[in-house]
Amino acid sequence: MPDCRKLLAQMSEYIDGELPKDLCASLERHLADCPNCRVMFDSLTKTIKIYREGKEEPLPDELKDKLHKALEARWARKRRA
Amino acid sequence: MSNRADEGRWVREARSGDLGAFWKLVERHGPMVRRLLQRLVGDRDRADDLFSETFMRASDRIDQFRGESKFSTWLTAIAINLAKNELKLEKRRSTLPWENVIPDEAHRHGKTHADLAEWADPHTILEQKELAELMERVVRQLPPKYRVVFVLRDVEGLSTEETAEALGLSITAVKSRAARARLALRKSLAPALSTKARPVTRA
Numbered sequence A: 001m002p003d004c005r006k007l008l009a010q011m012s013e014y015i016d017g018e019l020p021k022d023l024c025a026s027l028e029r030h031l032a033d034c035p036n037c038r039v040m041f042d043s044l045t046k047t048i049k050i051y052r053e054g055k056e057e058p059l060p061d062e063l064k065d066k067l068h069k070a071l072e073a074r075w076a077r078k079r080r081a
Numbered sequence B: 001m002s003n004r005a006d007e008g009r010w011v012r013e014a015r016s017g018d019l020g021a022f023w024k025l026v027e028r029h030g031p032m033v034r035r036l037l038q039r040l041v042g043d044r045d046r047a048d049d050l051f052s053e054t055f056m057r058a059s060d061r062i063d064q065f066r067g068e069s070k071f072s073t074w075l076t077a078i079a080i081n082l083a084k085n086e087l088k089l090e091k092r093r094s095t096l097p098w099e100n101v102i103p104d105e106a107h108r109h110g111k112t113h114a115d116l117a118e119w120a121d122p123h124t125i126l127e128q129k130e131l132a133e134l135m136e137r138v139v140r141q142l143p144p145k146y147r148v149v150f151v152l153r154d155v156e157g158l159s160t161e162e163t164a165e166a167l168g169l170s171i172t173a174v175k176s177r178a179a180r181a182r183l184a185l186r187k188s189l190a191p192a193l194s195t196k197a198r199p200v201t202r203a
């Protein structure tokens, strides 16, 4: 009986393309054969994908103003020094 | 790449006292730094304080940036250092054993497991805003030492090597923590995203 648990540990490296070739082949064979691991693999891939796709929000004006003022003060002091 | 060339010029100009040039660096990398801190510390106000501190420190130390790494990597390292106290990375013992991150019976070959329904495309199940909130909430539930690896690796897109370097961890540790963090998140998202999930009711 294949050890699904061990393969789950390898899935992450497989997704990153960092799993050694021979292990890739045995993982792929197992996925073809095991519906549970296939669902795990698919949902794990989707989990990573939605986070990677996430967008950054633009900086709020208030935060930018605050930082700009603080930097101006600091840089004025730097120039005098 | 011209992006990198711009940056080199901005850094040089900032070093010679041009705040306008430094501000260009803030505008280019600010959104990334802010999201990183929001994901790491959770509390948005605290994240914004740390955001300002990160750029103040970067401005104080701009002379120390030698251009050996990317400017974004350098900023990331400053931000993580500032967030470290918040995260209590060293003190917190909380771990994620395999048993907690995979469905109980997933390893039983050939048996169908009730929790293992196919996932639909998340964007068809949830509104963008709901999905974003759910994603943020489940990341915050990860123990800090896994959260920080996941955020650098999968939210900010650093490589395994860059993540290891930024955190002073071995490659093996990064891989193992990333794997557990991802499985834990998968498990937390499953109730909302699997095809067996009940449709979300909206107020």
Ligand SMILES: [Zn+2]
Residues within 6 Å of the ligand: A002, A003, A004, A030, A034, A036, A037, A038, B106, B107, B109
């Ligand atoms: Zn399996």
